Amino acid sequence: MTAVIQLEKLSKTYLNRWRKPVHALRSLDLTVMQGEAFGFVGANGAGKSTTIKLLTGAMKPSSGTGLLMGRPLDDHKSRASLGYVPENPSLYDYLTPLEVLGISARMRGVQGDVKAESMRWLERFGIVHVAKKLIRDFSKGMAQRTALAQAMVGNPGLLILDEPLSGLDPLGRREVVDILAEYRNNGGTIFFTSHVLHDVERIADRFGLIHQGEMRMVRSPADLAREDSRVQIRSMGSTAVAGMKRDVGERWAIELPHDQVWAQLERLRDAGHQIVEVRASLSLEHLFMQTVQSGSVGDTD
Numbered sequence: 590m591t592a593v594i595q596l597e598k599l600s601k602t603y604l605n606r607w608r609k610p611v612h613a614l615r616s617l618d619l620t621v622m623q624g625e626a627f628g629f630v631g632a633n634g635a636g637k638s639t640t641i642k643l644l645t646g647a648m649k650p651s652s653g654t655g656l657l658m659g660r661p662l663d664d665h666k667s668r669a670s671l672g673y674v675p676e677n678p679s680l681y682d683y684l685t686p687l688e689v690l691g692i693s694a695r696m697r698g699v700q701g702d703v704k705a706e707s708m709r710w711l712e713r714f715g716i717v718h719v720a721k722k723l724i725r726d727f728s729k730g731m732a733q734r735t736a737l738a739q740a741m742v743g744n745p746g747l748l749i750l751d752e753p754l755s756g757l758d759p760l761g762r763r764e765v766v767d768i769l770a771e772y773r774n775n776g777g778t779i780f781f782t783s784h785v786l787h788d789v790e791r792i793a794d795r796f797g798l799i800h801q802g803e804m805r806m807v808r809s810p811a812d813l814a815r816e817d818s819r820v821q822i823r824s825m826g827s828t829a830v831a832g833m834k835r836d837v838g839e840r841w842a843i844e845l846p847h848d849q850v851w852a853q854l855e856r857l858r859d860a861g862h863q864i865v866e867v868r869a870s871l872s873l874e875h876l877f878m879q880t881v882q883s884g885s886v887g888d889t890d
């Protein structure tokens with residue numbers, strides 16, 4: 590398998606004449622292999638968009654090296670097979686999805702029937718009925734679907750997606766997750782960011798957690814399952830029970846290691862509580878909170 594993204598000690602400092610320099614990215618190492626879906630998560634201001642801007646050639650790093658498809662980041666040919674959706678895609682308002690996809694398909698060297706290829710992707714994203722309508726009249730979700738279809742037309746080898754599910758309703762999110770899974774299963778590589786950790790767990794083979802410009806950890810969902818299996822219990826009842834924190838009114842909640850679940854459930858039963866929910870904690874959410882709140886430096890691979 591070949592590496593599609595290879596970043597070595599990549600740093601970015603924003604210099605401003607009147608203000609202190611901002612070290613947005615500090616010595617970032619990252620390798621994403623072909624066929625992998627890599628989720629990039631971090632709090633606001635952690636450095637995600639900066640990384641994406643460096644990957645897409647919108648900015649140059651202050652130091653370090655990066656390769657995309659084996660070519661240096663400043664070689665425009667490295668992006669010949671890249672589909673990109675920025676956080677707030679700005680599509681040409683006075684064009685139609687069919688026209689926007691047609692332009693991208695031609696730029697990616699699609700041979701043959703460009704219109705058929707464009708319509709295929711518009712259909713896949715459920716917007717074929719507005720193929721010839723002006724994008725300026727679209728809802729946020731429809732514009733997002735158009736941006737994603739535009740990124741995937743011509744089947745590029747790498748997708749870089751900043752918050753790909755933003756603006757989509759639950760059905761739309763599910764559809765797009767399925768499309769991305771299919772793309773990945775066919776050998777495509779995805780690098781994406783999301784603030785919705787549940788989405789990351791659904792899509793990513795591995796995820797990287799960035800904090801204050803540093804990659805704090807890289808893990809797979811399997812690593813998480815091994816390392817951290819915590820459970821959340823929520824209940825309703827009029828009396829306090831050891832360990833339970835009051836949520837609101839007579840609602841209570843606790844998060845605890847899985848081997849303590851049965852004992853806690855018994856205490857709740859004895860106190861006459863009604864169980865509202867027992868579910869595995871989002872392990873990624875747990876790690877995210879730990880990292881962001883403690884600011885501790887974890888390991889990187």
Ligand SMILES: Nc1ncnc2c1ncn2[C@@H]1O[C@H](COP(=O)(O)OP(=O)(O)OP(=O)(O)O)[C@@H](O)[C@H]1O
Pocket residue numbers: 603605611612613631632633634635636637638639640
């Ligand atoms: N053009 C700029 N000039 C100066 N500082 C900048 C610039 N762009 C970003 N920054 C700073 O760099 C840091 C990283 O910002 P970045 O936009 O990469 O974060 P992010 O992880 O994408 O955040 P969000 O989740 O809010 O989109 C922040 O401290 C931000 O204020």
